[in-house]
Amino acid sequence: xxxxxxxxxxxxxxxxxxxxxxxxxxxxxxxxxxxxxxxxxxxxxxxxxxxxxxxxxxxxxxxxxxxxxxxxxxxxxxxxxxxxxxxxxxxxxxxxxxxxxxxxxxxxxxxxxxxxxxxxxxxxxxxxxxxxxxxxxxxxxxxxxxxxxxxxxxxxxxxxxxxxxxxxxxxxxxxxxxxxxxxxxxxxxxxxxxxxxxxxxxxxxxxxxxxxxxxxxxxxxxxxxxxxxxxxxxxxxxxxxxxxxxxxxxxxxxxxxxxxxxxxxxxxxxxxxxxxxxxxxxxxxxxxxxxxxxxxxxxxxxxxxxxxxxxxxxxxxxxxxxxxxxxxxxxxxxxxxxxxxxxxxxxxxxxxxxxxxxxxxxxxxxxxxxxxxxxxxxxxxxxxxxxxxxxxxxxxxxxxxxxxxxxxxxxxxxxxxxxxxxxxx
Numbered sequence: 001x002x003x004x005x006x007x008x009x010x011x012x013x014x015x016x017x018x019x020x021x022x023x024x025x026x027x028x029x030x031x032x033x034x035x036x037x038x039x040x041x042x043x044x045x046x047x048x049x050x051x052x053x054x055x056x057x058x059x060x061x062x063x064x065x066x067x068x069x070x071x072x073x074x075x076x077x078x079x080x081x082x083x084x085x086x087x088x089x090x091x092x093x094x095x096x097x098x099x100x101x102x103x104x105x106x107x108x109x110x111x112x113x114x115x116x117x118x119x120x121x122x123x124x125x126x127x128x129x130x131x132x133x134x135x136x137x138x139x140x141x142x143x144x145x146x147x148x149x150x151x152x153x154x155x156x157x158x159x160x161x162x163x164x165x166x167x168x169x170x171x172x173x174x175x176x177x178x179x180x181x182x183x184x185x186x187x188x189x190x191x192x193x194x195x196x197x198x199x200x201x202x203x204x205x206x207x208x209x210x211x212x213x214x215x216x217x218x219x220x221x222x223x224x225x226x227x228x229x230x231x232x233x234x235x236x237x238x239x240x241x242x243x244x245x246x247x248x249x250x251x252x253x254x255x256x257x258x259x260x261x262x263x264x265x266x267x268x269x270x271x272x273x274x275x276x277x278x279x280x281x282x283x284x285x286x287x288x289x290x291x292x293x294x295x296x297x298x299x300x301x302x303x304x305x306x307x308x309x310x311x312x313x314x315x316x317x318x319x320x321x322x323x324x325x326x327x328x329x330x331x332x333x334x335x336x337x338x339x340x341x342x343x344x345x346x347x348x349x350x351x352x353x354x355x356x357x358x359x360x361x362x363x364x365x366x367x368x369x370x371x372x373x374x375x376x377x378x379x380x381x382x383x384x385x386x387x388x389x390x391x392x393x394x395x396x397x398x399x400x401x402x403x404x405x406x407x408x409x410x411x412x413x414x415x416x417x418x419x420x421x422x423x424x425x
Contacts, residue, residue, distance in 0.1 A: 171305025307394030
């Protein structure tokens with residue numbers, strides 16, 4: 001079985017070798033969609049003459065507050081409340097750089113976006129057969145959301161995530177250390193088979209496998225989750241809890257449960273991780289924000305108990321603003337607000353409100369164009385900053401602390417199985 005899987009998903013050795021050697025491939029990458037018109041970009045460049053290279057801290061945050069969510073302005077203005085060191089919390093402004101997509105993703109967009117067929121309810125009728133970006137020029141919130149969902153993270157990826165849950169007031173934290181492996185069965189653009197796995201009788205969309213190293217009581221606890229291409233079908237998830245040597249199937253109702261005592265729920269992964277059709281989406285317009293699009297997490301610093309890393313590099317980006325409201329009236333959040341990168345369709349910022357409409361949380365993704373295993377460069381989430389403003393809690397995700405993300409890798413066939421959960425590692 002493993003041999004057949006490697007034959008199916010692996011590139012021939014010579015082909016992979018040539019791809020890694022060919023620098024011309026990088027030139028084949030393109031920007032799909034633009035953050036600014038030429039006139040808008042000229043104004044940004046004029047603004048950058050003053051601000052590029054400047055450290056943004058409590059002394060000057062008000063001067064750029066129009067480009068930062070209000071909650072984060074307060075976080076920088078009052079660093080002592082968020083466990084900051086004497087120098088406070090700070091970012092550094094860098095120049096805007098357009099972000100290119102991989103050669104395969106660009107080719108898939110050109111091939112499939114003209115073929116998209118929509119049902120009367122706005123869903124994509126040929127959803128399983130296409131890849132790339134379905135709506136290069138989205139006209140509404142649902143189309144922006146589809147562009148977000150079609151980001152395939154390079155078809156497959158492996159990364160290890162350092163994630164402390166932080167109480168800044170007492171400067172205490174509880175460390176989580178987890179390793180993820182992810183694989184896409186549809187919407188594939190990087191490695192054969194394209195655009196979808198042919199032998200997929202269960203209709204799987206995406207799967208991930210999680211191995212936990214910390215907290216200590218969860219050492220070698222493992223979990224895998226399967227998302228299906230049928231939007232009406234809920235995810236399947238199984239957990240092997242190593243202390244009790246038992247496998248437990250996780251209920252779909254647990255998607256809004258807190259993860260290991262943190263301020264996150266399962267739907268918060270990537271700033272949204274659920275079936276797209278569970279929500280209504282309203283495109284509110286565009287908003288120019290300072291965003292973390294070229295951040296190397298290895299260059300950031302943080303002391304124990306600090307709720308925000310220092311040294312993030314931020315640049316202006318004219319994001320799409322989308323209000324996201326669950327169709328379930330009893331859902332935990334009353335509303336999410338997405339701020340979506342128009343070049344990568346990664347959610348760069350999200351603001352979350354409770355069921356009473358009161359502001360609750362704000363999360364920021366840190367992204368970086370990362371080399372893949374097949375000689376391309378893929379925009380990828382390398383870190384996330386989580387802030388719960390009602391409880392005064394923080395969280396951090398760092399996908400570069402142990403090693404850089406491995407993107408467009410081969411994945412074993414038996415990884416996403418119950419039997420593999422019990423395997424001795």
